[in-house]
Every structure is written in C-alpha cells, then in structure tokens.
Amino acid sequence: MDGIVVAGTHSGAGKTVATLALCRALSDAGYDVRPAKAGPDFIDPSHHAAVTGRPSRTLDPWLEGEEGMRRNYYRGADDAGGARSAAGSAGSPPVCVVEGMMGLYDGDVSTARVAAILDLPVVLVVDAKAGMESVAATALGFRAYAAHAGIDVDVVGIVAQRAHGGRHERGIRDALPEGIEYLGRIPPREDLEIPDRHLGLHMGDEAPLGREALSAAAAHLDAERVRDLARAPPRPEPPEPGSQTGARVAVARDDAFRFLYPATVERLRERAVVETFAPTAGDDLPDCDGVYLSGGYPERHAAALAASPALETIGERAPEGLPVFGECGGLMALAESLEVDGETHGMAGVLPAEVRMCDRFQALDHVELTARRDAPTARAGETLRGHEFHYSAADVGSDARFAFDVARGRGIDGERDGLLEYRTLGTYAHVHAESGAFDRFVESIDSL
Structure with a gap:
C-alpha cells in the first residue's frame, strides 16, 4: 500500500486539518484512502475515521516495535469494506495518509523516525500566514536537517497552511527550491478549527469539520500529485496466528x-x-x-x-x-x-x-x-x-x-x-x- 506522511513544523501547525483535507481531496479524486496516525493518539484518529469511514491505524515503534508497526500499517491495507463518507472508489488501490505528531523531528519517537522506518515521503505543513519566501526557507531547512540528524527523511513537498490565493500563493510556489513541490494550501477559515479540551481536540463525532468547509479546503490541494509521490514500504512477515480460545x-x-x-x-x-x-x-x-x-x-x-x-x-x-x-x-x-x-x-x-x-x-x-x-x-x-x-x-x-x-x-x-x-x-x-x-x-x- 502506497503512503505519505503529513508532518508539521511544530505542534499546532495545522496537521490535522491538512490531513483531513488531503483525505477528502484524495477521496474526491476517486482514491481509496486508509488513514493512520504517528504516535500514541486516540483523538486525531477519530477525526480521520469520521472523514474516511475507515479505522485509523496507530504507527509507533515504541509501542509496537519496528516490525509490529509495519504489520499494523499493512493491516490498514487489508481492512475490508468500511462506510464510505466521501466519493472515493472502493475498487481503487488504497493509499495511506499518515498524520504526524508534534513537529517533524520532535521527540524520541518522532514523525521523522516513523517516516524513515516505513520509507514514506513527507509532506510538510508550514504556517504561511505571514510569509512567502520564508515558507520556502523553512521547508528547505527541514529537508536539510535530516542529514544533520542522521535520519533518512524525504521531504518532497509542502502544504501552505493559512495561505491566501493569488500573489500570496504564487510567491510561496515560486520561492520553493528544486525537489520540494508545492502541493496546495489550506485557506484561512474560522470553520476549519477544531475545538479542544484537556486531553486534546474534541473527538471526531463530537466536533467534525463541516463537509462544506473541508471540501473547500480540499479543492486547493493537488491530490493527483500527492498520489504520484506516495510509495509503499516493504511488507513484513505476518505475525504468528494465535488460537481462538472461545473465552x-x-x-x-x-x-x-x-x-x-x-x-x-x-x-x-x-x-x-x-x-x-x-x-x-x-x-x-x-x-x-x-x-x-x-x-x-x-x-x-x-x-x-x-x-x-x-x-x-x-x-x-x-x-x-x-x-x-x-x-x-x-x-x-x-x-x-x-x-x-x-x-x-x-x-x-x-x-x-x-x-x-x-x-x-x-x-x-x-x-x-x-x-x-x-x-x-x-x-x-x-x-x-x-x-x-x-x-x-x-x-x-x-x-x-x-x-x-x-x-x-x-x-x-x-x-x-x-x-x-x-x-x-x-x-x-x-x-x-x-x-x-x-x-x-x-x-x-x-x-x-
């Protein structure tokens, strides 16, 4: 199953909204989307499930081990059926959209490490509210930092969060260096905010993003190019089957x-x-x-x-x-x-x-x-x-x-x-x- 990781420059960069919009864009383009979440999260996956109609897989090498994480990734590929809340075709090859945690390189068990273990390309969500060329500089810095950190991470493109169209969008796109593609933007809209509480965001069935707002955001993303950039990790050996106890x-x-x-x-x-x-x-x-x-x-x-x-x-x-x-x-x-x-x-x-x-x-x-x-x-x-x-x-x-x-x-x-x-x-x-x-x-x- 081909996949791609949606990472942020920092916590609060807008990864969840960008992930949901990308899931919607891919579904609207006819692809069968299988969501996942890097790190030990229960709340963001509830939003993934609300948009895609599929369970969202947890990908965490600390909790699962590297082989266990790869097995869990491919469990997502093997999910049968599922309610279809978007227009994706159940007959199309599945594509996995993995939402990262915190900033790309943050933490002992980082989004970068998850992407490297699975050999998945990274789309970086960058807050573009008050920047153009600086957005490109940020993306270039995140791409170059992989070598410094000794992690094999492939930042292939960006999604510009809170970016307007016209001159703002052109300025960001034109400033990007070769090898980092402009994959679209999330417009600044108040109805693209998810309320939170003490353990994080509200659950997906409590405060889902409005279908109209999410579709409007998805329209500004290049789903076809994202799908082209996605690639598949090697399939791991299946686990030893456990016997049914009848308990x-x-x-x-x-x-x-x-x-x-x-x-x-x-x-x-x-x-x-x-x-x-x-x-x-x-x-x-x-x-x-x-x-x-x-x-x-x-x-x-x-x-x-x-x-x-x-x-x-x-x-x-x-x-x-x-x-x-x-x-x-x-x-x-x-x-x-x-x-x-x-x-x-x-x-x-x-x-x-x-x-x-x-x-x-x-x-x-x-x-x-x-x-x-x-x-x-x-x-x-x-x-x-x-x-x-x-x-x-x-x-x-x-x-x-x-x-x-x-x-x-x-x-x-x-x-x-x-x-x-x-x-x-x-x-x-x-x-x-x-x-x-x-x-x-x-x-x-x-x-x-």
Missing part, C-alpha cells in the same frame, strides 16, 4: 471508554469472543469470562458511571475471580471513587485507590514497565512498553499491590504502575496489541 471478553465502548486502538479490538476478536457494552447508557455487564475497560473520559460521565449497573456487577464479580483489565480511564472506573470538581462519585470499588482530577496533566510520555510478579498482561520479569497521558492522580491504600516497576514514565506513584487486586489489573499505561499484553490477558482467562 468471552466484554469490552466497554461508549462516551466514557473511547480510547481503543483498532488493532486491540481486532486481536481480541482473533483470540476470543468479544461482547461490547455501554456502561454510561445503563447497560449491565454481559455474560463474560473477562472484561476490558479502555481509557477515555470517565471524568465527564462520573455520575452516569456511579449509577451504572455494569460497574456494580464488576464490583461484585471481581472478588469472585473475574479477570478485569482497565487502562487509565478503566483504572479510574475500577477505583473506589472519582473526584471531579470537588464532587466525589463512587466507582466499582475493586481497586484500593481514590482518584481525583487535577488542573494540569500529571503524566505525558512513552512508558516502560517491568512486571514485579505475574499479572494479567505480563509474566514476572517481562517488559511492556506503552504510553500515558492523564490529568488524574490516584491515592492508593497502604496495602495496595503493584504489578509493575516503572523504568520510564510516571505510572501511579512515580515508581510503580498497575494496581492488582484479585484477578483485576488497572494501569495508567495504555499498551498496544503488538505488545502481546492482550494475548496474555486472553490466555490468562483461558487458563482458569
């Missing part, structure tokens, strides 16, 4: 539990029977052998969770030995209580912790965990890599048992992560299916 895993999916990587649900379905339920909508826990509670926004739905029959049932069945795995928001829901804006709400009461929301983020990093003992997602001594981003803090009981030591990141108390009670595990870390954690979780259920 029934209940997976929470609603407004409180929204942060699920597509590959996670797919891997769970490969190894088990998945039953979804919506705790905030009043669903009780379905008949199951294990439960997965993902991250999301439990703080925005604390009252509904406090009244949820599903959390009450989890609170009753967990002491009986029901395996439960909660990540971040899932950890919060499994705790004794959740304090939001000075009001305390009772949660499932399985884990010995009282969680409170804070005014600023408490952790934002890739993490590395070493298992202190056998746990539902890892055996003693094994290492898991993941990601954490949360505004809550947990005050844990003096008798709390932790599953992991933190080699990188913050975890729950700066040194440890993974509260373990009965057969229930709650972590602040999010892990990817390529880590093997979900295979271990299903196998732990099957071993009962």
Whole structure:
C-alpha cells in the first residue's frame, strides 16, 4: 500500500486539518484512502475515521516495535469494506495518509523516525500566514536537517497552511527550491478549527469539520500529485496466528471508554469472543469470562458511571475471580471513587485507590514497565512498553499491590504502575496489541 506522511513544523501547525483535507481531496479524486496516525493518539484518529469511514491505524515503534508497526500499517491495507463518507472508489488501490505528531523531528519517537522506518515521503505543513519566501526557507531547512540528524527523511513537498490565493500563493510556489513541490494550501477559515479540551481536540463525532468547509479546503490541494509521490514500504512477515480460545471478553465502548486502538479490538476478536457494552447508557455487564475497560473520559460521565449497573456487577464479580483489565480511564472506573470538581462519585470499588482530577496533566510520555510478579498482561520479569497521558492522580491504600516497576514514565506513584487486586489489573499505561499484553490477558482467562 502506497503512503505519505503529513508532518508539521511544530505542534499546532495545522496537521490535522491538512490531513483531513488531503483525505477528502484524495477521496474526491476517486482514491481509496486508509488513514493512520504517528504516535500514541486516540483523538486525531477519530477525526480521520469520521472523514474516511475507515479505522485509523496507530504507527509507533515504541509501542509496537519496528516490525509490529509495519504489520499494523499493512493491516490498514487489508481492512475490508468500511462506510464510505466521501466519493472515493472502493475498487481503487488504497493509499495511506499518515498524520504526524508534534513537529517533524520532535521527540524520541518522532514523525521523522516513523517516516524513515516505513520509507514514506513527507509532506510538510508550514504556517504561511505571514510569509512567502520564508515558507520556502523553512521547508528547505527541514529537508536539510535530516542529514544533520542522521535520519533518512524525504521531504518532497509542502502544504501552505493559512495561505491566501493569488500573489500570496504564487510567491510561496515560486520561492520553493528544486525537489520540494508545492502541493496546495489550506485557506484561512474560522470553520476549519477544531475545538479542544484537556486531553486534546474534541473527538471526531463530537466536533467534525463541516463537509462544506473541508471540501473547500480540499479543492486547493493537488491530490493527483500527492498520489504520484506516495510509495509503499516493504511488507513484513505476518505475525504468528494465535488460537481462538472461545473465552468471552466484554469490552466497554461508549462516551466514557473511547480510547481503543483498532488493532486491540481486532486481536481480541482473533483470540476470543468479544461482547461490547455501554456502561454510561445503563447497560449491565454481559455474560463474560473477562472484561476490558479502555481509557477515555470517565471524568465527564462520573455520575452516569456511579449509577451504572455494569460497574456494580464488576464490583461484585471481581472478588469472585473475574479477570478485569482497565487502562487509565478503566483504572479510574475500577477505583473506589472519582473526584471531579470537588464532587466525589463512587466507582466499582475493586481497586484500593481514590482518584481525583487535577488542573494540569500529571503524566505525558512513552512508558516502560517491568512486571514485579505475574499479572494479567505480563509474566514476572517481562517488559511492556506503552504510553500515558492523564490529568488524574490516584491515592492508593497502604496495602495496595503493584504489578509493575516503572523504568520510564510516571505510572501511579512515580515508581510503580498497575494496581492488582484479585484477578483485576488497572494501569495508567495504555499498551498496544503488538505488545502481546492482550494475548496474555486472553490466555490468562483461558487458563482458569
């Protein structure tokens, strides 16, 4: 599957809007678009899915390893069907549009590194609000910096963000050096802004860009030339297939539990029977052998969770030995209580912790965990890599048992992560299916 990376000069450069406009432009030109996101993000991919009708793949070598990331890239090529929200032809060869993270070279796990591992060309989004020749100078500097950084990155063109037409557009195009193509512009429009909240942008189904505004932006992009510049990474070896266990895993999916990587649900379905339920909508826990509670926004739905029959049932069945795995928001829901804006709400009461929301983020990093003992997602001594981003803090009981030591990141108390009670595990870390954690979780259920 051919692909291209949309990168920015810095965070806030307009990558998400440019990515969505490019997806729309390619779809309108008849191409089958498969979106992806560099780095551990759940929010931007929701916007990709809203525009393309396809799940957006997470591409992160820290979470997945290089081969795992390549496998996940090609999982996007193998996606069948999908709702078609744009005019792209399902019969055309797929093209992957990968949205970068932060600035092109920023971070240990950078957009540049993702592009280099996949050998994908880069389209740079440059803010052109108050520049013409300087836009070209910026693009040239980003292209040249690859050699200085020792990363094999191919910046093939730019999209000018907040650029007008006419003289402004011509000045940018004419100033670009050979080897960096002008691929279009995103006009300065107020209706091309996505509102945000404490964990980032609003989700794609909460604040989608208007179809008219997105189509207007797409009309200024050269979809055909972008498609010509795209190229395909080598296909990796397929993973070892896991056996179907027949275990029934209940997976929470609603407004409180929204942060699920597509590959996670797919891997769970490969190894088990998945039953979804919506705790905030009043669903009780379905008949199951294990439960997965993902991250999301439990703080925005604390009252509904406090009244949820599903959390009450989890609170009753967990002491009986029901395996439960909660990540971040899932950890919060499994705790004794959740304090939001000075009001305390009772949660499932399985884990010995009282969680409170804070005014600023408490952790934002890739993490590395070493298992202190056998746990539902890892055996003693094994290492898991993941990601954490949360505004809550947990005050844990003096008798709390932790599953992991933190080699990188913050975890729950700066040194440890993974509260373990009965057969229930709650972590602040999010892990990817390529880590093997979900295979271990299903196998732990099957071993009962």
